Amino acid sequence: MGRYEHLIDxxxxxxxxxxxxxxxxHRIEGCQSKVWVRAEPGEGGRLRFTGDSNxxxxxxxAALLIRVLDDQPPADVAAADLGFLGEIGMEEHLSPTRKNGLHAMVEQIKGRARRAA
Known part of the structure; x- marks a missing residue:
């Protein structure tokens, strides 16, 4: 299964x-597509994320980021090292537009976590 097929799954x-x-x-600005991510407090003050895109x-x-960051304390989300995206070669297979959108998602999710901390 290719990377795109895995992302779609x-x-x-x-x-x-x-x-x-x-x-x-809840919309992520800076993405060509419409993307929404919501962070809400969960048990023990951890953040629970939901999202969608057209x-x-x-x-x-968005699902990949949510899978990694969901159910974590806000401070951990804000400080998360997401360098694995480059290590697994994800960014090199994205168009410049999608790469910019991914960075926008990361920054805005972390910003929401900082405000929740």
């Missing part, structure tokens, strides 16, 4: 954001 497993939260407050590969990228 991951996107099918993303914890779905409620339609009511597909709004500007594009399958972008939904998969």
């Amino acid at each position: 991951l996107g099918r497993e993303i914890p779905q954001i409620a339609d009511a939260h597909k709004d500007d407050a 594009a399958a590969i972008t939904r998969g990228l």
Whole structure:
């Protein structure tokens, strides 16, 4: 299975954001596709993430980030080292537009975590 197929499969497993939260407050700016990610407090103050996108590969990228960052303390999310994305060769297979979108997702998710900390 190729990287894109794997991302699309991951996107099918993303914890779905409620339609009511597909709004500007939860939209990731800087992505060509529409992407929404919501962080809400969970048990023990850990952040629980939900998300969605109107594009399958972008939904998969959001799902990958959510899988790694979900159910972590806000400070850990804000400080997370996501260098593994480069190590697994993900970024080299993304178009410049998707790469910019991925960086926007990372920065905005971390920003939301900093505000929640």
